[in-house]
Structure formats: structure tokens, C-alpha cells
Amino acid sequence: MPEFTGWLLDLFEDPREGLVLYFIDEQGPRWRLWHSFPVTFYALGEGAQLRALWQNLGSRPHEISLSRTQRMDVFKRRPVSALGVTVKNPYEARKIFQQTANRFPNLEYADADLQISLRFASDTGAFPLARCRVVADEVHQLIEIKVLEDAWTLKPQPIPLRVMTLTPDVAPHHAVPRSLLVEVAGETYRFDLATPRPLLANLRALIQRHDPDLLLTDYGDTWLLPQLLHNSDKYHIPLGLNREPGRGTRWQEERTYFSYGQIVYRGQQIHLFGRCHIDRQNAVLWKDYALEGTIEVSRVTALPLQTAARVSPGTGISSIEMLTALREGILVPWQKQQAEMLKPAADLFSADQGGLVYQPKIGVHKNVAEIDFVSLYPAIMVHFNISPETILPDPAGDNLVPALGLSIDASHEGLIPKALRPLLEKRIEIKKHLASAPPWDPYRKSFKNRSSALKWLLVTCFGYLGYKNARFGRIEAHQAVTAYGREALLRAKEAAEDLGYEVIQLYVDGLWVQHPEKTQPEEIQPLLLEIQGRTGLPISLDGIYRWVVFVGSRQNKQRPVANRYFGVFQDGTLKVRGIDARRHDSTPFVSEAQMHLLELLANVHNPESALPEAIAFLKSRLRALRNGEVRLADLLVRQRLGRKMEAYRTLPPAARAVQQLNTVGKTLRPGQRVPFLYTLGKPGVLAWDLPQKPDPRTVDVARYQRLLLRAAGIVLESWGLDEEKLTKKVITELSQLQLPPPSQQHPLEHRRDIPGVINPAVQRALKGQPQ
Amino acid sequence: MDRHITTFPAPQTGKISLVVAPRAVVGSLMTILATLALRGQVTVIDSGNCFDAYTLARALRVHTHQIDAALKRVLLSRAFTCYQVLAMLAELPMDDTPVIVLDLLSTFLDESVNLNKRLRLLDSSLNLLRRISQDAPVAIWARTRTSAVASEDQRLLLPLLEIANDIWELQAPETPIHQLPLF
Amino acid sequence: MGRTLPSATQLMHQEEAALARFRRALRRGDQLVFDDLFTAAQKHISATAYAAHALPFETFLMAMLLEEHKEVMRLREIVATLESMHA
Secondary structure (H helix, E strand, C coil): CCEEEEEEEEEEEECCCEEEEEEEECCCCEEEEEECCCEEEEEECCHHHHHHHHHHHHCCCCCEEEEEEEEEECCCCEEEEEEEEEECCHHHHHHHHHHHHHHCCCCEEECCCCCHHHHHHHHHCCCCCCEEEEEECCCCEEEEEEEEECCCCCCCCCCCCCEEEEEECCCCCCCCCCEEEEEECCEEEEEECCCHHHHHHHHHHHHHHHCCCEEEECCHHHHHHHHHHHHHHHCCCCCCCCCCCCCCCEEECCEEEEECCEEEEECCEEECCCCEEEECCCCCCHHHHHHHHHHHHHHHHCCCHHHHHHCCHHHHHHHHHHHHHHHHCECCECCCCCCCCCEEHHHHHHHCCCCCECCCCCEEEEEEEEEEECCHHHHHHHHCCCCCCCEECCCCCCCECCCCCCEECCCCCCHHHHHHHHHHHHHHHHHHHHHHCCCCCCCHHHHHHHHHHHHHHHHHHHHHHCCCCCCCCCHHHHHHHHHHHHHHHHHHHHHHHHCCCEEEEEECCEEEEECCCCCCHHHHHHHHHHHHHHHCCCEEEEEEEEEEEEEECCCCCCCEEEEEEEEEECCCCEEEECCHHHCCCCCHHHHHHHHHHHHHHHCCCCHHHHHHHHHHHHHHHHHHHHCCCCCHHHHCEEEECCCCHHHCCCCCHHHHHHHHHHHCCCCCCCCCEEEEEEECCCCCEEECCCCCCCCHHHECHHHHHHHHHHHHHHHHHHHCCCHHHHHHHHHHHHHCCCCCCCCCCCCCCCCCCCCCCCCHHHHHHHHCCCC | CHHHHHHCCCCCECCEEEEEECHHHHHHHHHHHHHHHHHCCEEEEECCCCCCHHHHHHHHHCCCCCHHHHHHHEEEEECCCHHHHHHHHHHCCCCCCCEEEECHHHHHHCCCCCHHHHHHHHHHHHHHHHHHHHHCEEEEEEECCCCCCHHHHHHHHHHHHHHCCEEEECCCCCCCCEECCCC | CCCCCCCHHHHHHHHHHHCHHHHHCCCHHHHHHHHHHHHHHHHCHHHHHHHCCCCCHHHHHHHHHHHHHHHHHHHHHHHHHHHHHHC
């Protein structure tokens, strides 16, 4: 009779046993338990139709049992009659539901297409990777499960996960990988990919010996596992990737979709049974929060680890909301969506707005305090009880939403605040711990990753509230949140001005303020308290800048924009937003140089004193560029294609690079980043993933020079060195040095005019003419 | 587009008027809406996120200083999915307030929903509109698209053409209007 | 998502477009001054947005007037300083 303490690793439906669960016993063994787990969905609608449905499904009593019941409809704000359809074997549930929905398309359905892990978590409290006390019988049927640490535990016991890492020696889209590196139990093995039979046999042996819980791969979804499985079939060498016997792997197709104005690409997915597979290259926010963050997501969303790694934060939030609804006995609508209430068009002007954003004064400002509300929108949802069912179209009620003609029902906690509250509180707690934890604290990294995971979920929940396809979305709720947000920000501004501060900048959930006599953190505290008092929302000091520079827009330097700035805090740390050093598409040569310049400025008390060193640095980088000493990989630009190729009239550089890849049979989907170099002549770009190695002499040096100087100008402009001055200082002086003569004739020497090279000084230099 | 306003008759109770026209017609529709709002309440269902509030305000301003009062008489609901269109229509109070539906088919072009399902939802929506038209004037604008999934567009347009009593088709701003034969 | 109205900046461009014929008939030098007025209005675009008027042009005029008056106040100070220096 197994009885143990351990963690729930995986769970899935099984045709014979209903629900199969895999556990990690803290003593070492891995357990496979099962339980029959009936699931219920609901049908609602017109009486005659429901009776017909009852007749239809009632003829299968061994599979289905029916009941008449009342369930809470969150939008109607009252219980409604529903027909409960309980499917005895959860494996059949999806199919039976689909059949029912097809046969009776005019009925509404609820609780219909939910992940089994959600249902299990709602029923038993046990979520994936929960630490539990488990009791089973002799045939391994699950008898009892008791959760020992809930999903909000601050310092959960670390899970003794056995991880096996599989990495090809080079990225498959760049070149053909030759070997596979496998890391497990502290050992590394290298297998030759050209000999599949030994590779498969060795891999199988390793998996059998170490019995990993998690296979962590690079390109596992899109390249490695498909290849391994294909070969395994071909050579009849079973790999044993699944722990669960008799199952294939579960495949999910690749998708391209449109989200928040961007095209997003998701590679195909390969899920295992009884064991987890995560492809680091296909895991949504891996770079942000790695495995610990992913485990955190899995726990709070009740999605299994493999799923949690691959879904967007929007799906995560949806999962949390559905779990909360299930726990509260609230119907989770299948397809129905709430329409917007009929409201006077006059209200649209004040309702249809985003957050408040000022136009900052371009240039440098000293001793500026940045204060931000903590998770403003989620905090508003929780504090003001904003939920689809708590919004009332009552311009005369209590709890009026500012300027919207709506009021909030505060009599009971709404579904969304109930779902978000623990998330928000946990994030705040972790942040507090991080702020006070010393740098050598072993929990620090784990806290950071978990905090990041929670942050992503919180950041998404607001957008999700207004999302047209959200189960519990309601546009009025979304509007109410932004209305409270604007009100909170304005009250914060007023508090600051009442206390003698000048407001340098205002941005949705934060403000930058300046006071001639208040330049230390302790001195800012009274302002924070005042704002908290006037708004009811938590606000914190991000830091005080020694100086901060607001930069104009990329297209027009004179036009102020809110999201391009850089500054140095009093503790010497830099904060940089929106300029090359932070952009994903900028080339490392430029972004690293810009970052270095920023660091030079940050390391001295008076930025002016760093200028000579800055100029010297720039000269040395330009010299390296001219001499071909810069690695080509550092000159790569990585841009996304915003649209499908056919949609462009004139092809931008990224599209031209994609064309080059297409001619050698490589394809890229819209949304994937394509790396390329800027080259001389036409077409002006060279895609990086082409089979032939690029010729360093074809690099458009002048263009990279310009990019570097422009980026440097952004940083140094506030101290008198804009791009123009820098160019004069750096280029002219450089060309007076004796540069070594080129060893071979330039491939474009025969051309009098070199297309693509605009800077006349550089043209002359390339032509070997005097300056 | 403006000169067509005078040739659109005001929607009448008992009838469903259908305008089939490209996006540029929104301005004229706002002008018609202004005329209705000056007289009394109007319900607008925006199924294409194209409600142009500022143009409506400017059109009202031509006639009166009290544009706020008129704007309060325009009751707006925006539907972003075809499910929301149906839900909205089902909740509409059955009175004599004129109902204008903007770009009805836009939400029904969502390919993530099965076409048959969409046709069913459209059918139910049109039935509701027919019932509403018994007590109130109803006008629908169906947008003609240049790119679009041509065959789906047509399949969705057919039920509209069938249910409408008056049909006005506009090809482009400068082309004079003509009436399509009634089905 | 769920946003129907154009942004305040877009509204400002619409107003500029509505005045395009007026601007065209101005002398070139006056055109640049005209453009300056709209740059002034851009500085307070967030207030236009928050004001949520159905007819926002008045808020643009207020913003222009505000910047104009700021300049007047600044010049007054300079004049006062100069006068006191020459007194």
C-alpha cells in the first residue's frame, strides 16, 4: 500500500484507467497511480432542446450519467438551471462533448473543454508540482491526496527533479548539427548524429539508467525529437522517451497568430507522457525566468509543466480564472461571450482611453525620483473589486467609476479579484524579500525568476479582461480599470505638486519627480505615503537618478516620446529603455558600444569628465571595424518580418534577406527574426543562414559606422557631442592616421561610385582619394 | 459620398434597409445618425469597430450647440465577435427605437470560428433583427471589401440580401446609386 | 484591443489636415509660425486626451494659447530685468 510524500509530476487521461498520475516520491522512487475521474460539462438553453438531449444521452448509462442542477452564471449574477452531463471516463469526455455540441448546436455549454489538470486541482486542491501526502492501494489506485504546500508558499521545498539535457552542437537552422550533447547526473556525453543506430541505442540506455523526469532540449520540438522519433521508427530501436508504456508522443501543430499588433510564431510541440519535455528554444519566456519560473507558472495556473512552458501568459491567466470559477461553482462558458452594454455615445470619449502619458522635456535632468505604482492595473482590479459581474450600468450607484457612468457592486468579491489577489500578494512579498535579501542569498535567483513569472501573468490579466475571446472578459471592466488608473496617476501628480515637487514625466503607472531639496530616498517617503493615502494603492520608489536623459523619437529628434530614456541611479546602476542598447533588432557591435558608453558615464560623478575616454573608445571601435577585426556575428541585425512577403511594395532589408534564404530552400515564417549583415552594393543585405560563409570585405562598413555614431550621439548629445560633432571628431581624426593598405583589390574597385556608401568622407577613403 | 444622404430615405418601421458599400460610407452614415439623434433615441450596434464618434459630433454641431444631449441619445454597443452580436441583439429592448447596424459581417468573417457555425449565428441574428423591425426601423450596413475571402464574403452576404426589404448598393463615392433587384 | 476612437495625436493631425487649405494660402514664413502653434498643441496632447471633448479643437487652441502666454511671461521677465539694468 504505497503511502508517501512527493510531488505531482504529470497527469493525463487514459482510455482504460480514466486518469493516470505520475509522482516523484521524496525518498526516490517514481510512482504511477490511477483513478477513475468522471468529468462533468453542462448544457443550457431552451427546455425542449434540453429534453431531447437528455433522451439522446440517457441511452448510454454505462458511459454517461445526467443530472438537473443549478449553477452560478457569473454574468447573469444568479444561479441558472443547467443539465449536468457526467462522463465516467475522462478520456471520452472531449469526444462525447463534441458529438453533443454538433448534434445540439443551439444549446449553450459550459465547463466543456477544460484541461484535466484544472479539474483535478479544483476537485482535490492538488495542482501540478504540488507537494502532497499521497495514499494508494495495492493496485496503485489513488485513495487520498493532501496538499502540503499551496501554490502561494513563499519558500517551497525544492523538487528533486532528474533532468537530462539534450543539445545539438549548432543551431539547426544555421548549419547541419554534427553531434548531440547529452548532460545527465553531472556527466556529459557527445554522440555523433551521423550514426543514428548507436545514437539511439546509447540514448535509450541513458534514459533507462537515469530515468529522468524532465528532458530539457534545444530545438527538441522543431528538430531533434522529430528526427529521433523518425529514426527510432526506421531502425526499430525504441527510445523509451515516455515513461508511460504503450503511448506515442503527443504532437501539436505549429501556429502563426496575430497578437497585440505583432505576428507571433509557435513551433510545433512534442509532449511526453509520465515524463516532461521542454524545448528551451520553443518555451515562451524561458529567457525571462527559466525552469524555476516555469514551475511557478505551472503551479499557480494548474497547467502541467510541459503545457505551462509553452503557453502564453494570456492562456495562463485564463487558466487561473477558470480554476477559480470551478472552485466557486461558477460556470465556465464554452463559446458565449458577453456583449458590451448599450451606453450613450457621449460616454465613449472618456471611456475609450488608455493610460495618461506626458510628453517629457527632451534632455538631461538631475536628481529625479522615479516612483511607480506596484502592479497598478491588477492592484486596481483587486482593490476596487473590478470583475465582469461587479460592473453595473448605474450612473447613480455607490462606488462610481470616475467619469464612466458605471458603478461597482462591492457586496461580494468578484471572480477576477478573487483569482488575482493571491498572485498579487505573492509578487509583492517576493519583491519585498528581494529588496532586503543580500546579494549572496541562495534564494535570490529563484525569487527573481518566480517574481518574473508572476509579473508576466499579472501584466497580461488587464489586457485579458478586455480581450474579445476571453471567457470572463468584459470591456466595461477593462475601461473601469484604465479610468481608475488615470485617476490614481493624477492624484499622485497632485500630491507631488502639493509637496513642492516638479513633475518631469508621467507614464501610465509611474511618475518622475524632482525637488531641489529632496534628493535622498528617506526624503521621498512622505510623498509615497501621501500618494498611498490619496489613492489607496501601493506605490514604491524605483530609485533616484543622479541624472536621466529623455531622448526624442527615432524619426525626429525634436519630438518627445515617452519610452526612450536612459539614466544612472544613485547607486550607480543604469536604467536604459528604448534605445539601441535595449532593442532586440540592433546589432551587437552597436548596442554593446552604446552600453559601454553609458557605463563610462555612470562610473564617474561628473559625466563630462568621461568624454575623452568615450571618444577614445569610439575611435578604437571604428578602427576595429575598418580593419575587419569585428566578428561578423557581432554585426548581425535581427529583424522580424512584420507582414507576409507579398504585402510589401518595396522590400525592406529583412524581407530581402528572407528572399535570399528562400532561394536556397530555407523558409522563415512571419514573426521569426531573420539575422543578416549589411553589405555593399545591391541588394545591400546578406542573410546569415545561407550555406556559404560571407566575405568580410563585402560588409558595408560605412553603414555600420553611421549606426555606431548615431547610437553614440544619442548618449553623448546631452554633454555637447551630438552625432554630427562626433562624426567630425572621430572620422576626420581617424582618416589622418596611416591605415594599412588593403591586401587585395576591393571587389567593387572597378565601380566609380559605390552605391550604398553615402558618407563622402568614407567614399573618398574607399576610393583611395585624399580627404 | 455626401450627396447620397439626400437619396437615402430614413429607415422605416416594418422594413429592413440594407446598404452595401465600402468603408468610405461611414462618414455619410454618421451624418444620417446625426439627423436621427436630433429627433430622438437611436441604437447603434457596431460590429466592425468603425463607429466614428468625432465625425458624428461634427455632424451634430452643424445643427445645434447641444451636441452632448444628442450624443446621449445615441446608444452604442460594440460587438467584437459574432457571438457578441447575437448576444447583443437578444438583449435589445423591443421598442420603437431605430436600430442601425454597422459593418455587420465584419465579426462573421472570423476564420477561427467554423463557417457553418457562423452562418447559424448570422441566421439567428437576422431573425432577431426581423422581429425588431416589426416595431422599429432597422438599417444595416454591409461593407464591401476589396481583398477578402471572396467566396465566404458572398456566402455571408446572401442571407442579408434575402432578408432586406430595401437594398442600396454603392460602388465608389462618385458612382451614382442604383437599386439591386429584390430577391 | 477594444479601442475605437483615434488617438489624440491622430485627432491633432486631422485638425491640421482640415486647415491645410488655410495654411497653403499663407506666406511661407507665416506657414512656419503656423506649424509652431501645432507643435505647442502637441506638448499638451495628454490633457486633450484626458479632457475627452467631443469637439477637441478648443483644447488645441487652449494649449497653443498656454504656450504663447508662457512665452509672454518669460519675455516680460527679461524686459523687466533689462529695464532695471538700464534704470
